[in-house]
Amino acid sequence: MEQPFDLENFNRRMPYTVPDNFFKDMEDTIISSVESQKSPIKVMPIKSNRRKILFSVAAAVAAIALLVVVLQTVFPKKGVAEGSFERVELAFNHLSAEDQAFLLDVYEDDAFIY
Numbered sequence: 001m002e003q004p005f006d007l008e009n010f011n012r013r014m015p016y017t018v019p020d021n022f023f024k025d026m027e028d029t030i031i032s033s034v035e036s037q038k039s040p041i042k043v044m045p046i047k048s049n050r051r052k053i054l055f056s057v058a059a060a061v062a063a064i065a066l067l068v069v070v071l072q073t074v075f076p077k078k079g080v081a082e083g084s085f086e087r088v089e090l091a092f093n094h095l096s097a098e099d100q101a102f103l104l105d106v107y108e109d110d111a112f113i114y
Contacts, residue, residue: 092100 092103095103
């Protein structure tokens with residue numbers, strides 16, 4: 001039968017060791033490596049940067065406008081607008097006389113409308 005794990009009797013000694021001055025040597029190695037790779041920082045003039053941003057924004061706006069125009073010519077709106085009452089009236093006119101009478105009765109008896 002297995003015995004439950006007893007944390008009190010567990011050996012807490014760290015099994016790994018690090019050589020003396022390991023972290024200091026590693027820091028010195030990294031700093032010397034970075035210092036040898038330093039290059040001068042290139043700063044772009046503000047006007048040149050501003051022109052590039054302005055040109056990018058203008059190009060994006062023009063592309064969106066062109067996309068809208070192309071989509072409207074390829075997929076023109078047909079018939080009646082989505083949210084208009086004309087669509088409801090067209091649907092109502094396509095119903096039979098009995099269905100129209102039923103809907104009118106329900107509409108007249110609706111407590112929330114009146």
